[in-house]
Amino acid sequence: MAYFPLFVDLEGRQVLVVGGGKIAVRRVRTLLEFGCQITVVSPEVCEELREKVLWKKKRYDETDLESPGNVGEASRFIFVLAAAAPEVNEKIVCDCRKKKIPVNNASNRDQCDFYFPGIAKDGDTVVGITSGGGDHRLAAKISAVVRQILRTIAV
Template sequence: MAYFPFFIDIQDKHCLVVGGGAVASRKVNVLLSFGVYITVVAPVICDELKELEKEEARLILLEREFQTTDISQSFFVIAATSNATVNEAISVLCKQANTLVNVADSRENSNYLFPSIVKRGDVVVGTSTSGNSPDLAKWVRTQLEEAIPDYVAELTASLGMYRDVIKERVPSKEKRKEAFKELLYLGMKAQGKVDDTMLEKVLKDLK
């Protein structure tokens, strides 16, 4: 059964990551770009995370064993230790507390999956094989990374900025659709650049 891809606002939410190795580090790096507060708990924490903590105020590292009370303030949890028994125990605790939990390499113990992500500003594409083949998910992500240009981030921000202007100045729903499509087309041609001149051209052409 395929998993449904919810897109959820996790900015300023609290995440607990149990484990301090390479897997934990990869997930932490992705999550920080979404504005999450992260606490990492592990007896040994890798140098990459220690360096990242110096730069990221939202990241806290606790070099100690996991404690059951650690999950109490967490919106979601990632269990990424090298001990399957510990990971499973964390999963049980989280499910009992109705807390979202992802266990690395164990969809059976997870109630959400961590997708393979392509992010260009506010454009986010998450791919998943429902845990069947992480390598395939990574391959799909690579294809998307090559297909989606970097300028999409700037283009998305600009289109969002002009969206309200168009809605205010164009009463007709059908005309607004035309305007949105035309502005997108012009922005794509200009490799992400959208300005007032383009907007006025689009609005003039509608008349």
């Protein structure tokens, strides 16, 4: 597959993150910088997430993709990040595909409608880096170098 880099205005948009572990925390931290509203579905989350997101303290089920209070209505989520156990992530992908919601499975790059990039940001300048979902450490290293370059240019 060939992925096209696309920058989307997330200000005020709804994002669903399923899972409360390290990957979810990293992704939520990044997303919060872009002004989106985040709902996290997970039996447990760290204190940091509890203070910054709408937390549904529960295990994922398909109704989490629906608009709250309006069961059966189309999803309000612009995309879903599946960052739970691999078998849960696979169910999320299945459910999202049925509802035509873009989804990223943190445990299986072949089930991603998009990749979550490494981000280097300085003011309004944003650079996204991906290794095609194959080498997250390489993307993180490159992101760190680009962040340093942005700091150097800004001075």
